[in-house]
Amino acid sequence: MGEAPLTFVRTGRGRLLHDLRRHGHDTWCLRRLGVCASTETELSQWLVQHPRCGLHSRAVLADHQIRAHGQYGRRWMASRGGVWLSAALPWPQQQCSTGLFGLTVALALAEQVESTGLQVSIKWPNDLLIDSRKLAGVLPTLVFRGSRVRLARIGVGLNVSNPVPPGAVSLRERLSSGRCRLRVWQGAVLRALDRARELALDPCMVVCGAEQRLWAESxxxxxxxxxxxxxxxxxxxxxxxxxxxxxxxxxxxxxxxxxxx
Incomplete structure (x- = not known):
């Protein structure tokens, strides 16, 4: 029997944009999907079909991914209840390494989680941990034109209320259910990406902040x-x-x- 066709449902985008604008974050173009193979693939197709978006950032969010892209090209399934998104950002630092870009996003995301009172560490190069258990991961890519950054792309996965494998942790294990609403955390991740663009202007602050949160001494x-x-x-x-x-x-x-x- 052939594989069932994927369904693409765009829901809740208006409320999320309203929440972002209420907090002063009004530069986002969003696509929100119910189910997709991979937000990375969806974002790539969007950028090819509509390459110009001015100074706006873009993000594709999915409730569920069945073939999500991970580090080193690994594939995995992103279950409902987590924040799964891929974003493309105009990046203010034109001379940048992918490693520093990824740490900048990790630091901004750590700050968002820490605003709840939780303690977060950064497992170099791309994971956020709580008590040595994985809470989130980022997948950074920089696209260059010559020696200058043309576009910054980032994939983010954050465990909120989704089931997690051994060695991982979700926010619902550490916070009350009222503080684990998915739309709230989708907005928090997008605000963290805006914060990352601010942090990029001060690489010394990024390095210092990441060093303070390193997960291990050896x-x-x-x-x-x-x-x-x-x-x-x-x-x-x-x-x-x-x-x-x-x-x-x-x-x-x-x-x-x-x-x-």
């Missing part, structure tokens, strides 16, 4: 098992490590070449 090399002490974060988003007199750094993100978007 890490193990996945290839050799060697233990390295975490020294901090470089201005390009690299994780700085040392082992006695030896020093090294890690980076995982690669920048995207210019695309006709």
């Amino acid at each position: 890490v193990a090399d996945p290839g050799t098992g060697e233990a390295w002490q975490v020294r901090g974060i470089g201005m390009d988003g690299r994780l700085l490590l040392e082992q006695g007199t030896r020093r090294t750094s890690w980076t995982r993100w690669t920048d995207s070449p210019d695309q006709d978007l």
Whole structure:
């Protein structure tokens, strides 16, 4: 039997935009879907079909993804109850690394969660943790024209009321049900992305804020098992490590070449 066709339902966008505008965030173009394969794919198609959006940011939100894109191209299912979105932003810092961009978004998102009183740590390079359990992840991509950033793209997944696998945590485990309304957290993530654009103008603040929230003081090399002490974060988003007199750094993100978007 063939696979059932996907259904695309746009609901609740008006209320979300109203909430954003009420908080002074009126530069968003939104598409909200009931079910889709991947918000990343939907966003790519939107950018190809309508490449110009002025100074507005765009986001595709889905209640449920069946083939979501993760780190290193991994596919996973994003269940109902979480915030799943992909966004494209005009980025104010024209000379930027993908690693620093991802940390900027992670820091802004951490600030939003911390406004509830929860303590958040950043697991370099792309996860937010509460008590060593994964709460959220970001997937950053920069599109360049020459040496200048043309577009910043970010995928965000935040566990709110959705079921989570072992090793993860949702907000409903730590907050009252009244503080876990999905639309509220969708708006919070979009406001965090606006905040990230502000933070991008002060890379030193981003590095300092991310360093204060680092999840561990030491890490193990996945290839050799060697233990390295975490020294901090470089201005390009690299994780700085040392082992006695030896020093090294890690980076995982690669920048995207210019695309006709």
